[in-house]
Structures are given as structure tokens and as C-alpha cells.
Amino acid sequence: MYNELKEGSMHQLYESMGISDKVYQYGEKTLEKLKNRFAQIDQMAEFNQLKVVKAMQDCRVSEACLLGTTGYGYNDIGRDTLEEVYASVFHTESALVRPQITCGTHALALALMSNLRPGDELLSPVGKPYDTLEEVIGIRESKGSLKEYGISYKQVDLLADGSFDWEGIKAAIHEKTKLVTIQRSKGYQTRPTFSVAQIGKLISFIKSIKPDVICMVDNCYGEFTEAIEPTDVGADMCVGSLIKNPGGGLAPIGGYIVGKKECVENAAYRLTSPGLGKEVGASLSVLPSFYQGLFLAPTVTAGALKGAIFAANLYENLGFKVVPDGSVDRHDIIQAIEFGTPEGLIAFCEGIQYAAPVDSFVTPEPWDMPGYDSQVIMAAGAFVSGSSIELSADGPLKPPYAVYFQGGLTWQHAKFGILKSLQRCIDRGVISDI
Ligand SMILES: *Cc1c(COP(=O)(O)O)cnc(C)c1O
Numbered sequence: 076m077y078n079e080l081k082e083g084s085m086h087q088l089y090e091s092m093g094i095s096d097k098v099y100q101y102g103e104k105t106l107e108k109l110k111n112r113f114a115q116i117d118q119m120a121e122f123n124q125l126k127v128v129k130a131m132q133d134c135r136v137s138e139a140c141l142l143g144t145t146g147y148g149y150n151d152i153g154r155d156t157l158e159e160v161y162a163s164v165f166h167t168e169s170a171l172v173r174p175q176i177t178c179g180t181h182a183l184a185l186a187l188m189s190n191l192r193p194g195d196e197l198l199s200p201v202g203k204p205y206d207t208l209e210e211v212i213g214i215r216e217s218k219g220s221l222k223e224y225g226i227s228y229k230q231v232d233l234l235a236d237g238s239f240d241w242e243g244i245k246a247a248i249h250e251k252t253k254l255v256t257i258q259r260s261k262g263y264q265t266r267p268t269f270s271v272a273q274i275g276k277l278i279s280f281i282k283s284i285k286p287d288v289i290c291m292v293d294n295c296y297g298e299f300t301e302a303i304e305p306t307d308v309g310a311d312m313c314v315g316s317l318i319k320n321p322g323g324g325l326a327p328i329g330g331y332i333v334g335k336k337e338c339v340e341n342a343a344y345r346l347t348s349p350g351l352g353k354e355v356g357a358s359l360s361v362l363p364s365f366y367q368g369l370f371l372a373p374t375v376t377a378g379a380l381k382g383a384i385f386a387a388n389l390y391e392n393l394g395f396k397v398v399p400d401g402s403v404d405r406h407d408i409i410q411a412i413e414f415g416t417p418e419g420l421i422a423f424c425e426g427i428q429y430a431a432p433v434d435s436f437v438t439p440e441p442w443d444m445p446g447y448d449s450q451v452i453m454a455a456g457a458f459v460s461g462s463s464i465e466l467s468a469d470g471p472l473k474p475p476y477a478v479y480f481q482g483g484l485t486w487q488h489a490k491f492g493i494l495k496s497l498q499r500c501i502d503r504g505v506i507s508d509i
Pocket of ligand 1: 262
């Protein structure tokens with residue numbers, strides 16, 4: 076039955092969805108070489124799946140936890156238990172996991188603003204942080220920034236080879252340095268993404284210079300790509316978005332902060348109000364999606380990782396520069412492919428859009444997005460608006476015309492999207508032969 080499917084109707088179905096035999100075969104040829112790596116990813120998913128289930132069992136998640144509260148949300152057993160589950164998964168004293176945290180930037184801003192006081196200094200030892208944090212910190216002038224509250228900022232850039240500037244970091248730490256922010260994923264930069272082990276080394280180094288400094292990790296896109304998280308190697312706080320990895324594609328909104336009790340408490344008093352903290356904040360009807368999303372997150376992340384590795388190998392073989400390259404270990408789910416021409420970038424994004432379950436019939440176009448100095452093209456046909464754990468791609472229309480590709484709720488869908496992108500590149504004449 077399976078062989079019949081594979082040889083016969085699978086082909087036909089792909090063909091009926093616009094994938095030529097040639098593209099399909101090219102994909103299969105690429106996949107042949109990835110069997111071992113995919114097996115390793117499956118093992119990672121197995122480990123993380125057990126970790127999540129164990130946390131849910133240890134915290135005695137019950138049917139009652141799936142019911143929400145309204146109004147003030149006092150005694151919200153589902154919300155409080157979910158926070159225990161997160162703390163257990165990340166091996167931390169405490170957690171704040173809320174739909175009232177609107178996105179990743181909000182979660183990061185909350186963690187920073189609640190743990191820094193006027194006169195303190197924030198240090199980034201890994202170069203420029205994610206774009207949206209520039210306004211939070213006040214690197215770009217902005218209302219309500221940390222800078223406006225008298226909190227200063229220092230940055231130590233990575234060395235040319237992408238490694239930490241140990242001496243520069245040592246020199247940058249002084250008595251005002253209160254909090255260090257470390258971004259795990261490269262985001263939209265070309266530096267490598269850090270492994271949890273590398274982050275651990277950096278934290279140990281910083282703590283050896285100043286033991287009481289708070290080390291925070293921006294964990295966006297990194298969750299469940301490894302068997303350990305930054306909180307396992309000394310991070311005092313880890314912060315992320317629920318419409319990326321840990322929401323498993325089901326969470327419709329939300330962010331999390333896990334870490335030391337005091338750090339999380341500070342964040343809770345800032346999110347709600349002094350005196351109220353974690354005690355208020357109704358969960359309304361989001362809890363089933365938060366629980367089930369976390370339950371699915373290890374396998375969803377594994378599917379996205381397979382998609383990233385497949386895309387890297389496919390396009391690398393065709394002669395394009397890909398970051399990271401097809402062979403390296405992964406610490407996040409983002410894949411960059413440099414097309415060198417606007418046509419290539421646009422064709423890739425069109426292919427991803429045409430593969431979507433939602434809005435597959437629309438054609439993405441470059442537009443002038445606020446805050447960017449060039450036009451940007453985005454492909455996303457997602458169940459949750461803006462969700463980037465779902466199959467999505469985007470890139471600025473400027474050299475090197477790199478597309479940033481991520482997500483895929485299932486590996487099978489990521490595969491289809493990547494084949495569709497290749498097909499579109501061929502149909503548009505961006506790639507002449509495979
Ligand atoms: C996505 C992301 C953010 C910000 O998250 P939003 O939900 O888009 O606000 C911050 N840092 C990194 C590394 C990210 O990938």
C-alpha cells in the first residue's frame with residue numbers, strides 16, 4: 076500500500092498541486108542524504124516530548140486546568156498550573172505565561188523594564204539586538220524607552236569571525252551593569268546562532284566578573300531545538316513568544332518569561348500592578364491552546380528544523396549561499412538563502428505563499444513597511460496572524476536579496492512549501508536547470 080502510494084498517487088497528487096516530476100525527484104534526491112540528520116532530530120523531539128509530558132504529569136495538569144477564568148482571574152488554577160509546567164520544563168523557580176503579554180517584543184520589554192531601575196546599565200555582549208528592541212532600549216529614540224527612564228545601554232560587538240569579544244566584554248562590565256541581554260537566534264543578521272553551550276560559557280564568564288548581574292536570554296526561535304535551554308546553563312531569565320516555537324502553532328497570542336523567582340515577580344508586578352502581580356489576569360479561553368500547543372511544540376519545532384535543513388541543502392546544491400550551511404548543527408529554526416536578485420527573492424516568497432493552507436490564492440508583493448529602509452516582501456498564509464512557527468518567509472528588497480525562511484507546522488507541509496518555492500523559481504526563470 077505504502078509503495079503503491081509512493082510510486083503512483085503521491086506523484087500525481089504533487090503534480091496536481093503544481094510540482095513537476097523533475098522538482099519532486101530533485102527533492103527526493105536531496106532527502107536521501109538527510110536521513111541520518113532527520114533521525115537525530117526525531118530523537119531530539121522524542122526527548123523534548125517526554126520532558127514536556129513529564130512536566131505536565133509532575134504538575135498534575137487536570138481537566139479543570141483547561142477551563143478559563145474571566146474578570147480579575149483570581150484563583151485561576153489553569154493559568155497557575157501552566158506557569159508551573161513552564162517552570163518545570165525550563166528548570167526554573169518561576170514562570171509568567173500570559174495572553175496579556177502581547178508578543179515577543181512585549182515579553183522582552185517587560186523583563187527588561189521590570190528588572191532595571193534608573194541609573195542601571197544594560198549590556199548586550201553579542202552585538203546589536205533584534206530590531207524592535209532598539210526602540211525598547213532607546214538605541215533609536217522612542218517614547219517610553221529605557222533610555223527615557225535613565226537606564227543606559229552598552230554594547231560589545233562580536234568579533235569578525237562571529238565569536239565573543241571576551242576582553243571587550245570584561246572591559247564593559249562595571250558597577251552600574253545590572254542586566255546582560257543575550258540573543259540566542261541570529262534573527263535577521265548574518266552572524267551564527269549561538270548554541271546553548273556557547274551561551275552557558277558566556278554566562279559563566281560574565282558571572283565570574285560580576286556574580287550578581289542578571290543574565291537574560293532572548294530565546295525566540297530557539298525553544299526545543301536542543302535538549303537543554305539557556306536556563307539549564309545559568310541564565311537567570313529566558314524570554315520568548317508563544318506564536319513561535321513554544322506555542323506549537325496553537326497559541327493564538329502570548330509570551331513567556333521563565334527564571335529566578337525575583338526576576339519573574341518583578342515582571343509580574345510590572346505587567347499587572349504593584350501589589351497584584353501574578354494573582355490577577357484572567358485566562359479567558361486560551362488555556363487549552365496554551366497547554367496543547369506546548370504539548371505539540373517539540374514535534375512542531377522538529378518539523379520546522381527539518382524544513383530548514385531541507386531548504387538549506389536543496390538551495391546550496393543549486394549554488395546559492397545559505398546561512399547556516401546545509402551541514403551544521405541547528406540552534407534555531409531560521410534559514411537564510413541569498414538569491415542575489417530581487418526576482419529570486421520574490422519568486423521564493425510567491426512559492427511559499429502558494430503552498431499555504433490559508434490565503435494560497437494571493438500573491439505577495441514588496442511594500443514599504445514602517446521602520447524599514449527598503450521595501451520588504453512577506454509570505455504567510457497562517458492560521459494565526461503573523462505566526463512564524465507556521466510556514467513563512469520574508470526579506471528586504473536590497474542586496475544580497477536574502478530570504479529568511481522559517482516554520483512549518485508539519486515537516487510534510489514545510490517540504491511542500493520548499494518544493495513549491497523551487498518550482499516557482501524555475502517557472503519564473505530565476506533557476507534555469509536542476
Ligand atoms: C521574533 C523575535 C523577537 C520579537 O518578537 P515579536 O513577537 O515579533 O515581537 C525578538 N527577538 C528575536 C530573536 C525574535 O526572533
